[in-house]
Amino acid sequence: GASDGLTTVAVDAVATGGQAGTSSRIENYLGFPSGISGGELIERAVIQAHKFGARLMVPAQVSGLTPQDDEYIVTFTDGSRARAGAVVLASGVWYRRLEVPGIDRLEGISVYYAATVHEASLCQADPVAVVGGGNSAGQAALFLATHASRVRLLVRGGDLNADMSRYLVDQVERHPKIEVLLHTEVRGVSGEEKLESLMVEDNASSERRELRAAALFVFIGARPRTEWLRGVLALDEKGFVLTGAEAQAAADATRWASLGRGPLLLETTLPGVFAAGDVRSGSVKRVASATGEGAMAIRLVHEHRGKTGNLVRSAGP
Known part of the structure; x- marks a missing residue:
C-alpha cells in the first residue's frame, strides 16, 4: 500500500507477522530456495514497509469498524479512532488449543x-x-x-x-x-x-x-479472528470473511446501488473493505498466497477509490 502511494497504517495487536512470523521454516516461498524462518521473513518485511513510509502500530487492537459517509471509522480498544478511505482485513487466525486435562x-x-x-x-x-x-x-x-x-x-x-x-x-x-x-x-x-x-x-x-x-x-488448526466483525459484514459459517461473488450473494443491494457495481474479487459486503490471507473465506492457507492477495487488494483499493486515499490495514485484529 505504501509503495503504491497510499497513506498506510498497519495495525497488529500482538506482533507484526502473525502466524507466518512463528513458522520455524518456510521453504515454498518464491526467492528463498534454501528456505527462511518466519521471523527473518517478517523482519525483512518490516524494514521494507518502513522504507516505503508505512506506519506500523504494535500493539494496537481494533474493536470496531463503522461506515461513515464514503469512509470508515476504525475504533481501537483504548478508545482512539482512525479514519480510512479503505480497509484491508488481514487479521489471520487464532491457534486452536489442545483440550487435554492438565495441559x-x-x-x-x-x-x-x-x-x-x-x-x-x-x-x-x-x-x-x-x-x-x-x-x-x-x-x-x-x-x-x-x-x-x-x-x-x-x-x-x-x-x-x-x-x-x-x-x-x-x-x-x-x-x-x-x-x-x-x-x-x-x-x-x-x-x-x-x-x-x-x-x-x-x-x-x-x-x-x-x-x-x-x-x-x-499445530491443530485455527479459527479466524473475526469476532469483532460479526454484525458488521458477512462471514461464513466458520467465521471467515466472505469476499467477491460470495459477498455479493450476501450483500445489501441498496448499499451498492449508488456504486453501480457489486463487490470486487477480494471485497467484502462493505464497499472499500477488503480481506486478504487466512481470514478470507476460501483462501489458500499459504504465505505466498496471502502475500499475493495483499498485493491484489491494494490494486482493488485503487479501483474503488481512485489513485488517492488512505488505507488502514487491520491485522491482529
Whole structure:
C-alpha cells in the first residue's frame, strides 16, 4: 500500500507477522530456495514497509469498524479512532488449543503452539512430540529434528497426504529422526514442573500407551479472528470473511446501488473493505498466497477509490 502511494497504517495487536512470523521454516516461498524462518521473513518485511513510509502500530487492537459517509471509522480498544478511505482485513487466525486435562499448567513451559529457535533450544537432545497433520506440523517436525533426539509426529487421521503438501510428506517420511504415528491422539500429559510424558490413544484400536516427551508442539488448526466483525459484514459459517461473488450473494443491494457495481474479487459486503490471507473465506492457507492477495487488494483499493486515499490495514485484529 505504501509503495503504491497510499497513506498506510498497519495495525497488529500482538506482533507484526502473525502466524507466518512463528513458522520455524518456510521453504515454498518464491526467492528463498534454501528456505527462511518466519521471523527473518517478517523482519525483512518490516524494514521494507518502513522504507516505503508505512506506519506500523504494535500493539494496537481494533474493536470496531463503522461506515461513515464514503469512509470508515476504525475504533481501537483504548478508545482512539482512525479514519480510512479503505480497509484491508488481514487479521489471520487464532491457534486452536489442545483440550487435554492438565495441559494448561504446562503451556509456555513445555507445551507450545509455535516452533521457533527459542523453543527448539529448550529441548536439545530430548525427544519431543508434534501434534497435527498439516504443513505447519510438518515444518515444525523437520525443524525440531535438527535439535531433538527424536520427533514423534502424532496425526489424528490415517493419511499424512490428506492435509500436508507432498514435498513435506516426502521429507518427513525420509527423515531418520522423525516417527509418524497415524490414528493417534493425545489423551493425557504427565510431569510436575515440565512435561515428561504423554498418554496417547490409537483412535482405530482404542489402545493406549505412554510416550516419553520433553516438549509438545501443537499445530491443530485455527479459527479466524473475526469476532469483532460479526454484525458488521458477512462471514461464513466458520467465521471467515466472505469476499467477491460470495459477498455479493450476501450483500445489501441498496448499499451498492449508488456504486453501480457489486463487490470486487477480494471485497467484502462493505464497499472499500477488503480481506486478504487466512481470514478470507476460501483462501489458500499459504504465505505466498496471502502475500499475493495483499498485493491484489491494494490494486482493488485503487479501483474503488481512485489513485488517492488512505488505507488502514487491520491485522491482529
